[in-house]
Amino acid sequence: MTRRLNVRVDHARCVGNAMCLATAPGVFAHNDQRQSEVIDPQGASEEKILEAAFNCPTGAIRVESAESGEQLFP
Amino acid sequence: MRASDLDELFAPEVIADPYTYFARLREIDPVYWNERFQLWVITGYEEVVWLLRHHELFSSAIMRNSASPPYPPVDPEDLPLFDEVREFRADQLVEQDRPEHLHQRTVVHEYFTPTAMESWRPFVRDAVAELLDELEPLGRMDVLTDLAAPLPVRVIAQMMDVPWEDRDYLRELADSILYMNRGEPYRLRPLTKGMQGILDYAAPLVEERLDRPGDDFISILAQGEKAGIFTRHQVLVNTGLLLFAGHETTMNLICNGLLAFIRHPDQWDLLVADPGGMARLATEECLRYDPPVKSTQRIAADDVRLGGATIRKGDRIRWIMAAANRDPAIFQDPDRFDIGRQPNPHISFGSGIHYCLGVALARMEGQEVFRALAERFGRFELATEEVEYQPSIQFRSLKSLPVRWETRNR
Numbered sequence: 239m240t241r242r243l244n245v246r247v248d249h250a251r252c253v254g255n256a257m258c259l260a261t262a263p264g265v266f267a268h269n270d271q272r273q274s275e276v277i278d279p280q281g282a283s284e285e286k287i288l289e290a291a292f293n294c295p296t297g298a299i300r301v302e303s304a305e306s307g308e309q310l311f312p
Numbered sequence: 313m314r315a316s317d318l319d320e321l322f323a324p325e326v327i328a329d330p331y332t333y334f335a336r337l338r339e340i341d342p343v344y345w346n347e348r349f350q351l352w353v354i355t356g357y358e359e360v361v362w363l364l365r366h367h368e369l370f371s372s373a374i375m376r377n378s379a380s381p382p383y384p385p386v387d388p389e390d391l392p393l394f395d396e397v398r399e400f401r402a403d404q405l406v407e408q409d410r411p412e413h414l415h416q417r418t419v420v421h422e423y424f425t426p427t428a429m430e431s432w433r434p435f436v437r438d439a440v441a442e443l444l445d446e447l448e449p450l451g452r453m454d455v456l457t458d459l460a461a462p463l464p465v466r467v468i469a470q471m472m473d474v475p476w477e478d479r480d481y482l483r484e485l486a487d488s489i490l491y492m493n494r495g496e497p498y499r500l501r502p503l504t505k506g507m508q509g510i511l512d513y514a515a516p517l518v519e520e521r522l523d524r525p526g527d528d529f530i531s532i533l534a535q536g537e538k539a540g541i542f543t544r545h546q547v548l549v550n551t552g553l554l555l556f557a558g559h560e561t562t563m564n565l566i567c568n569g570l571l572a573f574i575r576h577p578d579q580w581d582l583l584v585a586d587p588g589g590m591a592r593l594a595t596e597e598c599l600r601y602d603p604p605v606k607s608t609q610r611i612a613a614d615d616v617r618l619g620g621a622t623i624r625k626g627d628r629i630r631w632i633m634a635a636a637n638r639d640p641a642i643f644q645d646p647d648r649f650d651i652g653r654q655p656n657p658h659i660s661f662g663s664g665i666h667y668c669l670g671v672a673l674a675r676m677e678g679q680e681v682f683r684a685l686a687e688r689f690g691r692f693e694l695a696t697e698e699v700e701y702q703p704s705i706q707f708r709s710l711k712s713l714p715v716r717w718e719t720r721n722r
Contacts, residue, residue: 250427255667256657260365272655293365295667296421 244303245279247262251298258290258299266290274298282308313598319348322384322495322526322652324587327701330708331647334635343619349383351628355635357642357659359619363610363631370610370629371409371596371664375402378628383655384495384703388686393500397492400507402492403549406666419536421669432467436677440684448719449687452695455713458679460566461487463677464559469553472518473721474530474554485509486559489552493560495703497714509694510552518547529554556669561604562709565678567710570685571699575647583651594651596676600677601649602656604674606634606708608662629699633659641693692717 243256245265254272258265264281266274279287291299291311301311318337321324326333334355338346342356354360363370371377375398382394401407405416422428443462447453465483474482488506491499518534525531531551536542542550573580583590612627623629637658638646661668668674695714702709 242435251425253426253667253671254665255661257365257664257667263513268655288649293665293666295417296425297418303358 240280241283242285243279243284243310244302244304245276245277245291246275246300248275248300251295251296253298255295257293257295259289262277262286266296279304316369318344318576319346319510319620321346321349322703324703327703330632330634331638333664334632334633335638338635338639338693340473341619341621341622350380351489351558351630352618352623352627354618354631355621355639356619357636357639360631360633360659361663363618363629363664363690364659364666365502366616367410367665369612369614369616372413372610373402373407373409373610374628374672374719375407375607377626380628382500385497386500387497390498392499393504396504396507397500400552403543403546404553404555405550405669410665413635415541416536419424419539419541420529420532420550423532424669424672426672429676432471433680434450435470436463436467437679437684439463439655440680444684444688449631452714452716453720454717455567455570456563456710457712459620459681463566464562467673468555468558471529472517472551473526473530478633480553481513483595485513489556490560490709492556493702493706506550510555511548514548514551518544518551527557539561554626558673559669560709562674562677563593564604564707564709565598565674566681568602568604568708569595569678569682569711570692570715571694572598572601572649573682574694579651580686580691583686587683589680590651590673591655591683591686593654596658596680597649597651597653597683598657598678599660600637600643600653602638602708603658603660604708605660605706606704607632607706615720617632630705633662689717 252273254268254299256268258274259267262282265287266277267277271274275311287301291301293299297312302309336353337353342359344353344356346353354363360427408416440463443459445460453459465479469479469482485506488502488509491503514530517530520532521534522538525535530551531545533542537544537547581596607630610629612623612625612629614625616623637660640646642657661671692715695716699713700711701709701713
């Protein structure tokens with residue numbers, strides 16, 4: 239069963255490293271300012287999304303369960 | 313070039329023009345084994361990025377994991393000093409792997425977020441203006457010693473919150489630490505002296521800020537010690553890292569960028585036409601075209617296939633961002649300096665979990681300098697026949713950059 243996730247990128251932290259775009263390309267894309275935006279929170283598996291969050295060098299990605307609001311990362 | 317010459321990483325012509333050499337390597341094999349120095353040289357963009365995003369396969373703990381002596385070689389009687397260098401560097405954030413790296417980086421990256429760094433822009437802008445006010449009437453300067461070196465030291469001194477009158481001493485320490493990546497056979501002597509100087513200088517500051525923290529960078533590190541994440545030695549050597557990493561890289565960005573503009577007057581004119589609007593993209597192109605850092609290292613943590621090669625656990629790897637930034641598979645007309653280039657996915661700040669912590673600061677310093685220069689000056693001219701670079705495989709550092717300009721009545 240896949241649960242729905244809320245995925246957010248904190249633009250105060252994002253430096254446009256694009257690691258999340260490489261890990262979960264269906265979920266993240268760069269905007270004009272070269273910062274990451276969430277284009278589809280269901281665009282990759284939960285595992286991939288959490289991997290992207292875990293490997294973000296600036297800790298800019300937050301992930302929670304859409305139903306329960308449980309914080310999954312950080 | 314003969315095949316054996318392809319291993320001469322430090323040949324004078326490679327130091328003078330790394331781009332031709334690394335382009336040749338990339339054509340032969342983007343994952344190239346350098347027999348002479350016993351290391352892999354990675355020059356393809358895709359290969360470099362893949363490597364950087366697999367931190368579990370490629371360790372950053374070079375000092376702990378590699379027993380190789382310094383290269384180019386140092387005076388044999390100085391070799392014992394290399395143990396001091398090892399100890400100093402091994403405890404720095406850049407040499408950590410996960411999980412320690414994540415814990416430590418979490419402590420410091422709050423300080424360096426783009427939003428936090430943006431609040432420094434007025435300080436940087438004023439510092440640039442103050443330096444240029446003094447230089448402008450002279451009609452000539454050495455960009456390196458008169459502008460590019462003093463600026464980052466001013467910023468770092470303020471970030472450390474140390475007395476204004478300590479700036480000269482900090483600059484002296486920073487200058488000694490620059491020997492880290494030089495080629496002189498005697499370099500370990502000034503280097504270790506500078507390292508000891510930083511340890512001694514920072515120790516009382518850390519002591520004081522453990523209990524009475526301010527909002528400066530040393531206080532952030534000291535609070536990390538209080539939380540059990542940093543040891544005291546780690547706090548001290550990371551203070552040194554801030555001084556070093558924020559100094560040489562910014563110096564090179566300013567010097568290499570301005571040299572590119574001098575050699576491409578049409579691009580300079582584009583910037584002069586709209587300094588505020590173009591400074592951001594122009595800085596990115598300077599970073600791509602002639603990056604402050606040419607290459608850095610990893611050590612294979614496991615056997616791994618990369619390109620057509622099998623890299624063995626323990627092998628040393630040099631990944632060449634200066635080469636990846638000119639990979640024609642990614643960048644159209646890669647040898648052209650084009651400040652309008654967009655997108656510009658250069659990897660001059662690296663990629664992956666070790667992505668440059670100071671990226672927002674470096675960008676801002678570059679933007680403010682190029683913008684101010686374009687607002688104030690007409691064309692610059694080189695005041696020397698030839699420029700020379702430090703014989704480093706890691707840094708793209710000019711030895712000096714004398715320029716002159718027509719002074720105009722304001």
